[in-house]
Amino acid sequence: MARILITSAIPYINGIKHLGNLIGSQLPADLFARYQRGRGNEVMFLCATDEHGTPAELAAAKAGKPVAEYCAEMHEVQADIAKRFGLSFDHFGRSSSPQNHKLTQHFAGKLAEAGLIREVTEKQVYSNADGRFLPDRYIEGTCPNCGYEKARGDQCENCTKQLDPTDLIDPRSAISGSTDLEVRETKHLYLRQSAMKDQLDAWIDSKTDWPVLTTSIAKKWLHDGDGLQDRGITRDLDWGIPVKKGDADWPGMEGKVFYVWFDAPIEYIACAKEWADAHGKPDTEWERWWRTDKGADDVRYVQFMGKDNVPFHTLSFPATILGSGEPWKLVDHLKSFNYLNYDGGQFSTSQGRGVFMDQALDILPADYWRWWLLSHAPESSDSEFTWENFQQSVNKDLADVLGNFVSRITKFCRSKFGEEVPAGGAYGEREQALIEELTKRIRAYEAHMEAMEVRKSAQELRAIWVAGNEYLQAAAPWSTFKEEPEQAAAQVRLGLNLIRLYAVLSAPFIPETSARMLSAMNTLDTSWPEDVDAALSALPAGHAFTVPDVLFAKITDEQREDWQTRFAGVRS
Numbered sequence: 140m141a142r143i144l145i146t147s148a149i150p151y152i153n154g155i156k157h158l159g160n161l162i163g164s165q166l167p168a169d170l171f172a173r174y175q176r177g178r179g180n181e182v183m184f185l186c187a188t189d190e191h192g193t194p195a196e197l198a199a200a201k202a203g204k205p206v207a208e209y210c211a212e213m214h215e216v217q218a219d220i221a222k223r224f225g226l227s228f229d230h231f232g233r234s235s236s237p238q239n240h241k242l243t244q245h246f247a248g249k250l251a252e253a254g255l256i257r258e259v260t261e262k263q264v265y266s267n268a269d270g271r272f273l274p275d276r277y278i279e280g281t282c283p284n285c286g287y288e289k290a291r292g293d294q295c296e297n298c299t300k301q302l303d304p305t306d307l308i309d310p311r312s313a314i315s316g317s318t319d320l321e322v323r324e325t326k327h328l329y330l331r332q333s334a335m336k337d338q339l340d341a342w343i344d345s346k347t348d349w350p351v352l353t354t355s356i357a358k359k360w361l362h363d364g365d366g367l368q369d370r371g372i373t374r375d376l377d378w379g380i381p382v383k384k385g386d387a388d389w390p391g392m393e394g395k396v397f398y399v400w401f402d403a404p405i406e407y408i409a410c411a412k413e414w415a416d417a418h419g420k421p422d423t424e425w426e427r428w429w430r431t432d433k434g435a436d437d438v439r440y441v442q443f444m445g446k447d448n449v450p451f452h453t454l455s456f457p458a459t460i461l462g463s464g465e466p467w468k469l470v471d472h473l474k475s476f477n478y479l480n481y482d483g484g485q486f487s488t489s490q491g492r493g494v495f496m497d498q499a500l501d502i503l504p505a506d507y508w509r510w511w512l513l514s515h516a517p518e519s520s521d522s523e524f525t526w527e528n529f530q531q532s533v534n535k536d537l538a539d540v541l542g543n544f545v546s547r548i549t550k551f552c553r554s555k556f557g558e559e560v561p562a563g564g565a566y567g568e569r570e571q572a573l574i575e576e577l578t579k580r581i582r583a584y585e586a587h588m589e590a591m592e593v594r595k596s597a598q599e600l601r602a603i604w605v606a607g608n609e610y611l612q613a614a615a616p617w618s619t620f621k622e623e624p625e626q627a628a629a630q631v632r633l634g635l636n637l638i639r640l641y642a643v644l645s646a647p648f649i650p651e652t653s654a655r656m657l658s659a660m661n662t663l664d665t666s667w668p669e670d671v672d673a674a675l676s677a678l679p680a681g682h683a684f685t686v687p688d689v690l691f692a693k694i695t696d697e698q699r700e701d702w703q704t705r706f707a708g709v710r711s
């Protein structure tokens with residue numbers, strides 16, 4: 140039995156995510172986790188909410204709530220939606236947890252001991268009216284280059300010129316609009332990533348099985364221009380993890396917190412401790428996933444993320460881990476995704492464009508979305524959600540192919556043999572040919588799943604469903620029944636067993652439907668079809684079943700048009 144640690148990029152706390160976010164990391168990570176569990180492997184699947192930073196503070200202020208309360212509420216909202224989408228995390232943690240506070244402070248202490256942290260005094264804009272330092276992007280003013288009046292302190296979005304806040308004409312706080320700003324000196328800690336360049340370079344070189352796209356992104360950051368830059372790990376904010384050196388205070392850093400980019404990935408690890416603590420397990424239980432000196436040597440660690448997160452996961456987080464000098468588990472494989480676009484444009488959280496996770500579940504069950512999103516995952520390039528394509532995919536793949544198969548065979552059996560697996564007859568040449576085809580396709584499906592080729596896996600699964608339909612069409616037990624009822628019984632027995640087989644194979648994609656299929660077949664047997672022949676005899680003659688309700692309702696043109704209109708506008 141293999142042991143597989145899986146993390147999904149952690150979603151930011153300030154709102155409900157859209158379907159593009161979902162397919163960018165959490166959903167494919169869930170597919171992989173469910174598949175590995177289905178194969179009998181030991182899996183630890185972790186995700187969390189990313190809760191620190193200025194955007195969380197601003198979202199809380201907008202909602203009129205203290206930031207801690209806002210984050211606690213939004214965490215519950217996100218956890219509930221994740222659950223309803225069938226995301227099977229072993230734990231859905233919080234980067235603001237006490238466990239992450241302690242671990243982040245621990246890492247900072249270790250990095251300081253290793254001489255990898257330096258103090259830098261810098262000048263930063265302070266807003267007297269807001270009573271706080273302002274991050275560059277929260278200062279607005281007129282662009283000195285093009286005259287655009289709403290340029291941000293880091294960049295003018297009109298002419299794209301990179302700016303310093305001090306370049307802006309008539310600068311003001313983007314939070315309060317106040318112009319009562321001044322430049323103050325403040326001290327921050329920097330992680331000396333530049334000092335770790337060679338170590339990171341060697342580590343990336345050892346990853347010969349990574350996609351070239353991934354390693355080339357990392358190499359670019361390591362070598363382009365002046366090479367890998369040192370990076371600030373602290374901020375002058377209230378909301379965050381207080382800067383400490385392990386358990387000890389950090390002189391000169393009072394009142395400051397760690398920068399969100401530093402503490403967020405450490406939550407991947409802290410989340411495992413949250414899991415152990417929540418279940419009353421000792422530390423050894425989570426450490427065997429994360430500490431190579433405590434049992435994690437044989438763990439395979441896979442991360443799922445959007446492409447924009449690759450530099451971060453190949454360099455910044457490894458710098459923290461390697462720099463600590465402690466035996467923490469490093470990532471073995473990264474699976475990254477391109478973007479999903481929405482109906483001729485982009486999904487936009489700020490403009491409320493596209494379908495958000497809660498809205499999606501309001502109109503259809505999770506499996507409809509899971510199937511479309513996974514079978515159209517933006518792997519080799521960006522992909523696009525259109526309502527026409529969604530309707531077509533649901534109606535054909537789910538309703539016509541899988542749903543129709545289950546409905547036909549169970550209803551036919553009930554009408555001719557009653558609600559139990561019929562006895563009599565034997566599997567012949569046609570059945571043998573089907574078993575051979577299924578064996579070939581299931582082995583291909585396994586290979587694609589193992590390689591995290593999401594689209595290819597979906598195509599293969601669909602082909603497996605189609606094979607059953609084609610068999611049923613050719614065998615035609617409704618005709619056979621008139622002349623050779625024994626033969627029809629064998630065909631129906633095979634068909635009913637195929638339903639169980641399909642439920643097992645399809646569970647990673649459509650878990651809720653899979654559970655309904657197993658329940659209709661009145662079985663708890665979810666064993667993987669290592670031997671397809673044997674798997675097609677799992678339900679013996681005389682085994683009782685029930686005819687399930689329609690598995691998938693077709694999407695009508697009227698519904699499609701209604702949704703198209705409803706989601707084109709702005710989310711209120």
Ligand SMILES: [Zn+2]
Nearest residue numbers: 282285295298
């Ligand atoms: Zn400009």
